[in-house]
Amino acid sequence: MGKQDAADRRNPRWHAFQVLQEVDRGRRLGVLPPAGLSSKDQGLFRELVSGVVRWRSWIDWQIDRLLSKPLHDDEVGYALRQVLRIGIYQMAFTDRIPPHAAVSTAVDLASGLRLPHNLVNALLRRFAAEERHPEPPRLAERFSVPDWFVRRIKRQATGRHPEDLEATLRWMQTRAPLTLRWDTRKVEGPFVREQLAAKGIKSVFSPWAPFALILPEFRGAVQEIPGFEEGWWRIQDEAAQIVTTFLDPQPGERVLDACAAPGGKTEDMVQRMGGQGSVVAMEFKRERMQSLEELAAREKIVRVVRGDARHPLLPEATFDRILVDAPCSGSGTWRRHPDGKWLKKDEDIPAYLERNLHIIKGLTPLLKPGGVLVYCTCSILEEEDEEVVRTALHEIPDLKLDPLPDLLGLPMRSGMFRSPLVEGGMDGFFSARFRKVG
Incomplete structure (x- = not known):
């Protein structure tokens, strides 16, 4: 060369x-x-x-x-x-x-x-x-996804219209919009939108995430967006913000973010709790903890711990709410991170199912009786999502499914949420909410 x-x-x-x-x-x-x-x-x-x-x-x-x-x-x-x-x-x-x-x-x-x-x-x-x-002629080349992913999506789509399969693969090649979450402690959404409009940046409020502002046409550098230096907002997809709505942390509660890095949902919790209560941000990989430690330096109610969510060394029956933003294929974000589809392998998927089931089992004892655990992924594969929930309900008698609320027409299936895969829409997320019996 x-x-x-x-x-x-x-x-x-x-x-x-x-x-x-x-x-x-x-x-x-x-x-x-x-x-x-x-x-x-x-x-x-x-x-x-x-x-x-x-x-x-x-x-x-x-x-x-x-x-x-x-x-x-x-x-x-x-x-x-x-x-x-x-x-x-x-x-x-x-x-x-x-x-x-x-x-x-x-x-x-x-x-x-x-x-x-x-x-x-x-x-x-x-x-x-x-x-x-x-x-x-083959779907894998036509829509530029791995062969193993096409096979899994085909099995998942058994009994559905063939167009549904191609619509999913077509969606994965569309552009994902940039979405902001404004900090209600610093600014109000209408003010941010006015500042964007003054710079010629189109934005719309999310009908589902209360602090989300979607920039459907923006293609520039984020440093060009008003409020970047002032910290008025953070980049966070609409679906990721909806997950915190399902968790619904309240002021004064003790909350665990079990797979916390890079910390976007942790910060969203702090904002919704009004800075009152306690949020423990746990992360296993040391190299991913810097952003969490920086957040803890800004937010007094955040404490960062290094730990494996499958074997958490934390006191039992002490948390009102736990979020499990679980490791997964990330297939719901491949529009935004297209390298992910080439880095993941077919054998990763059953490994995620087993790992995430162990995570839920390891965290259940930390919940107070009546406490809430939200399990979410940024995957569109049912083996990482519904199958984990079904297995957890079968194997963990202390948990029951707590059906998610209907948010202005968002699609729910058997009390669980899977984001709609529409062009220009949110990332592909899955969420289910458990409640501890007792």
Whole structure:
């Protein structure tokens, strides 16, 4: 590969190439735009990285059908595929980059990396010349999701209309809106909305989450949103805020957030409790505790403890409410974090079921009699959701299902919540509420 020079440091496509190579090696996608890029090029960098990861299987299918022979299974072949992905993504999914520019910039990128640029030029020109690009016959490539996920969703959709399956997969490729949760102790929602409007940022109030402001069209950097420096709001999806509504923490209560990092729901609890009571934020992974410790430094009622929710070293029968924001596939947030679908494996799913059942069993003794435990995931797979609840009810006699309230028409199934998968809507969340008998 070629060495980086000053021109590379100003080239968003070169930076996107480097990050995409790391993602293919298993790195998480959460990276900031590199320093030295203009605001416009930072936007292009984010678009290329997230877009290529989102549509990777579809793009690879297009590349493979246009190749006269397969790419070599070596470093050069992998790098060539990455350059071709960047070029095809620009032509297939962006409006602002003309095809000739997508081709020429990909050729320049390949040349700078000392890759066979003639192959890049020829393949991308063939793609650009097509009036319509054929669609892959298999769902995994057509909607760019792993094969194992398609198999699980098909089993889950047994007996339903085939269009429901494709609608779910199509939803996963839509853009997730940015949603804010304003801090009622600092500002009121109408004031925040007025400040956004003054900057030309469209926003709407959530009909279900009381402190949520949805920015359906915003594509810029969050630092550009009024109130960023002042701490008027935090980024938190509408569905995540609804979970705290189901928990319903009250002033003066003792609450446990059992899988707390990064702390968005913990902070939401503090806000709803008016700073009165006690919130214990527990997290197992030390590397994820910094944001919780920073929250505890700001909020006196928060105490951070490191612990395994399956074996919590906390006093029994002391908590009024417990939130289990359980480890899961994260499939309900793959619109927002598309790298997640390539990092998870089929064998992870039954492991989550077993782990989360142990978490509920480990935490039940900490609840006071009559206390509430809310189990939630950001998954759309029933094996991580309803199946965990059914098994918990069968194996833990101290718990009963406490049907969730009807919130202005939100869909409930057997007293449990699964967020509607609609374009422009909230993330895919699941919630169920238990109450301890006694």
